[in-house]
Amino acid sequence: MSIELNLPPITLHSQDNNDLAVLATIASRSGRPGARFLLEELRRASLCAVDALPADVVSIGARVTYTLAEAAPPATCTLVVPDEVGRFGDGLSILTPLGTALLGLRVGDRMPFQSADGRASEVTVVGVENSRVGGVNSKSALDRRLDQALDQTFPASDPVSVVCTT
Numbered sequence: 001m002s003i004e005l006n007l008p009p010i011t012l013h014s015q016d017n018n019d020l021a022v023l024a025t026i027a028s029r030s031g032r033p034g035a036r037f038l039l040e041e042l043r044r045a046s047l048c049a050v051d052a053l054p055a056d057v058v059s060i061g062a063r064v065t066y067t068l069a070e071a072a073p074p075a076t077c078t079l080v081v082p083d084e085v086g087r088f089g090d091g092l093s094i095l096t097p098l099g100t101a102l103l104g105l106r107v108g109d110r111m112p113f114q115s116a117d118g119r120a121s122e123v124t125v126v127g128v129e130n131s132r133v134g135g136v137n138s139k140s141a142l143d144r145r146l147d148q149a150l151d152q153t154f155p156a157s158d159p160v161s162v163v164c165t166t
Contacts, residue, residue: 007044007111007112008105008106008109008110008111009046010041010044010045010046010103010104010105011045011046011047011048011053011054011057011104011106012042012045012046012047012048012053012059012103012104013047013048013049013050013052013053013059014047014048014049014050015050016059016060017042017045017047019060019081020038020042020060020081020094020103021039021042023038023081023082023094023095024038024039024042024095025039027082027095032095033095033116034093034095034096034097034099034100035095037097037100037113037114038094038095038100038103041100041103041104045104053130054106055128055130056106056107056128057104057105057106057128057130058079058102058103058104058105058106058125058128059079059103059104059130060079060080060081060094060103061078061079061080061130062078062079062128062129062130063076063077063078063090063128063129064076064077064078064079064092064102064125064127064128064129065125065126065127065128066102066123066124066125066126067123067124067126068098068121068122068123068124069121069122069123069124074126076090076127077090077091077092078090078091078092079092079094079099079102079103080092080093080094081093081094082094082095096116097113097114097115097116097121098113098115098121098123100113101113101123102123102125105123105125106125106128107125107126107127107128108124108125109124109125110122110123110124111123111124
């Protein structure tokens, strides 16, 4: 018997979508938990341009205030890619179930998800502060992290020569 959940719509800007698709694919190939959930969420997301993303939508680099159904007090975190968790005292990896559940939600949205220990949970977004200029979500920072991930996944074993003929 299949149970269908009533999931809230999610919105991502195309740059986050592309970068996260690469991250999730690499994570999936290396057997990292959380990659499958992230890939599923990316597939159902509505996309927009970076500058068209509403200010109240959770994206990479956003500080998010949320509540969990099991816990009364709100908590705040910064949603980041796994390599950036250590840079923030409140960093939450996008590859965690909670991080993926928050991605693309708007203030007031509620999202059911399965926690890392397998329990059903639900998160509600209370507030969002996005900082898309510079910082974690800047194009140069994302490009650098993507280059590092690709170098780790596909290390160069031999120098490559290119011969051009005219």
